[in-house]
Amino acid sequence: MxxxxxxxVEDEIIIADNICDALEELGYEVLEPAISYxxxxxxxxxxxxxxxxxxxxxxxxxxxxxxxxKIRESYHxxxxxxxxxxxxxxxNQAKExxxxxxxxxxxxxxxxxxxxxxxxxxxxxxxxxxxxxADESHVIKNAFFIKNKGSFIKIYFDDILYLKSDxxxxxxxLKNAQKFLVRRSLNDILTSLDANFVxxxxxxxxxxxxxxxxxxxxxxxxxxxIPIGKTYKEELMKLIRLI
Numbered sequence: 001m002x003x004x005x006x007x008x009v010e011d012e013i014i015i016a017d018n019i020c021d022a023l024e025e026l027g028y029e030v031l032e033p034a035i036s037y038x039x040x041x042x043x044x045x046x047x048x049x050x051x052x053x054x055x056x057x058x059x060x061x062x063x064x065x066x067x068x069x070k071i072r073e074s075y076h077x078x079x080x081x082x083x084x085x086x087x088x089x090x091x092n093q094a095k096e097x098x099x100x101x102x103x104x105x106x107x108x109x110x111x112x113x114x115x116x117x118x119x120x121x122x123x124x125x126x127x128x129x130x131x132x133x134a135d136e137s138h139v140i141k142n143a144f145f146i147k148n149k150g151s152f153i154k155i156y157f158d159d160i161l162y163l164k165s166d167x168x169x170x171x172x173x174l175k176n177a178q179k180f181l182v183r184r185s186l187n188d189i190l191t192s193l194d195a196n197f198v199x200x201x202x203x204x205x206x207x208x209x210x211x212x213x214x215x216x217x218x219x220x221x222x223x224x225x226i227p228i229g230k231t232y233k234e235e236l237m238k239l240i241r242l243i
Contacts, residue, residue, distance in 0.1 A: 003029040007049040011059045022109045036063035056083040067095040078123040088175040144192050161221050162206040201229040
């Protein structure tokens with residue numbers, strides 16, 4: 001497993017060397033420290049660190065906060081702020097870039113290690129959640145495709161009136177009077193549908209949106225009477241709004 005690569009941005013050379021020594025003792029891969037905004041960006045571009053430790057106060061016009069803003073905008077990896085100045089103004093400026101962690105000098109090696117590991121862990125969770133959401137956004141959520149005569153046809157859930165089990169096949173009945181045959185079980189196909197579909201009988205799943213009438217032992221969909229099984233009626237009635 002590759003070591004975590006860390007960039008230290010600190011304009012006081014002795015302090016930077018001490019931090020780098022501590023990081024190496026903790027088992028991290030440490031890059032040559034940067035002392036300014038320009039050096040930091042050059043290191044990031046060239047070395048691609050996994051995390052940066054940024055002193056807020058740097059000599060020159062641009063500070064560690066400016067580096068943090070650039071990381072947020074362009075590079076998307078975690079960072080930790082480091083400072084000996086915890087006054088309200090500095091804290092408020094730092095808050096603007098939402099730092100994952102904030103270390104006040106002087107700090108122990110244990111505090112340094114804990115901060116790095118927590119920040120990396122949280123960043124990994126956030127990144128995974130973002131990736132999962134991105135994947136979900138590309139999934140078609142209101143339709144599925146069924147095989148029909150050598151091709152795949154898109155069926156929108158809203159167009160499905162009901163499904164009927166016929167041995168090893170499922171019959172799909174649509175609003176436009178079309179009917180398709182799919183080789184799947186009702187339980188299996190239910191997992192592909194949304195919450196509007198409910199089983200009302202051993203052999204039938206219906207689309208609640210298309211129910212026009214509910215009788216004592218049946219429902220009506222598109223003038224078709226479909227029986228309600230006794231074991232399914234209670235659950236169905238919970239889903240139907242009665243006034």
